[in-house]
Amino acid sequence: DAAASQKRWDLSDFDIGKPLGRGKFGHVYLAREKRSNHIVALKVLFKSQLQQSQVEHQLRREVEIQSHLRHPNILRLYGYFYDQKRVYLILEYAARGELYKELQRCKFFSERRAATYVASLARALIYCHGKHVIHRDIKPENLLIGAQGELKIADFGWSVHTFNRRRTMCGTLDYLPPEMVESVEHDASVDIWSLGILCYEFLYGVPPFEAMEHSDTYRRIVQVDLKFPPKPIVSGSAKDLISQMLVKESSQRLPLHKLLEHPWIVQNADPSG
Ligand SMILES: COc1ccc(C(=O)Nc2ccccc2)cc1NC(=O)CCSc1ncnc(N)c1Br
Numbered sequence: 001d002a003a004a005s006q007k008r009w010d011l012s013d014f015d016i017g018k019p020l021g022r023g024k025f026g027h028v029y030l031a032r033e034k035r036s037n038h039i040v041a042l043k044v045l046f047k048s049q050l051q052q053s054q055v056e057h058q059l060r061r062e063v064e065i066q067s068h069l070r071h072p073n074i075l076r077l078y079g080y081f082y083d084q085k086r087v088y089l090i091l092e093y094a095a096r097g098e099l100y101k102e103l104q105r106c107k108f109f110s111e112r113r114a115a116t117y118v119a120s121l122a123r124a125l126i127y128c129h130g131k132h133v134i135h136r137d138i139k140p141e142n143l144l145i146g147a148q149g150e151l152k153i154a155d156f157g158w159s160v161h162t163f164n165r166r167r168t169m170c171g172t173l174d175y176l177p178p179e180m181v182e183s184v185e186h187d188a189s190v191d192i193w194s195l196g197i198l199c200y201e202f203l204y205g206v207p208p209f210e211a212m213e214h215s216d217t218y219r220r221i222v223q224v225d226l227k228f229p230p231k232p233i234v235s236g237s238a239k240d241l242i243s244q245m246l247v248k249e250s251s252q253r254l255p256l257h258k259l260l261e262h263p264w265i266v267q268n269a270d271p272s273g
Pocket residue numbers: 020021025028041043045055058059062066075076077089091092093094095096097098144154155156157158159
């Protein structure tokens with residue numbers, strides 16, 4: 001609420017619980033705000049590491065952006081405070097944890113679950129684009145699951161979560177669209193590309209352009225070398241949607257509002273998200 005976002009917080013306002021994860025710039029803990037008994041995730045960043053990586057301005061900008069974002073599928077940043085050595089981010093706690101762990105456990109998701117996630121991410125991105133915020137970096141490492149099973153974009157900023165290094169952690173190239181790989185300017189349509197990559201990975205368990213060498217991944221991306229394996233069985237409608245998102249020419253990618261009208265989404269996504 002408004003009061004919460006204005007209050008000057010202090011570590012003594014919280015009881016600290018178990019560690020939730022470990023990032024490049026610090027750790028995340030379960031915590032309870034003493035007065036309200038509200039459960040949060042408290043991210044502790046070391047000033048020394050922020051300074052040496054020159055990301056203080058990036059953090060300030062992110063805190064500014066996040067403080068204006070209110071969407072059920074975007075993890076809230078309630079506020080922040082700092083002491084001599086550390087910066088503390090007061091984050092919404094996502095009760096069902098990290099999405100990519102769930103994806104590793106299930107290998108791949110059903111079409112209904114994948115479509116529900118893709119639709120809720122599309123709605124969150126439409127909301128962000130409406131506020132001129134793009135490139136929410138929507139790879140699995142940045143997605144959490146709320147208490148009702150809903151997806152939450154938790155932009156981890158620059159903090160790489162080494163806590164559970166994913167087999168394709170080096171494959172962070174996987175999510176970049178051609179225009180970013182070829183490092184030309186990018187616009188909101190990069191998020192459509194990344195969402196297409198994510199939809200593929202939800203259905204097949206691996207991103208579409210994965211390769212052993214970065215150079216091979218790079219080539220497969222710029223050539224849009226899109227192949228659909230015979231297993232697991234995936235509907236033609238899902239493949240049609242993915243093929244309309246993974247288009248090299250960014251202006252030709254399916255716009256997000258059109259995605260929500262695509263037959264595969266309409267027939268498979270759970271409206272509650
Ligand atoms: C709005 O969420 C953020 C906003 C900003 C930043 C951030 O570090 N920015 C940043 C850091 C350094 C430099 C520049 C930007 C990070 C997050 N989010 C996170 O780090 C997620 C922490 S893990 C977790 N969180 C809740 N529930 C769980 N079950 C888990 Br597990």
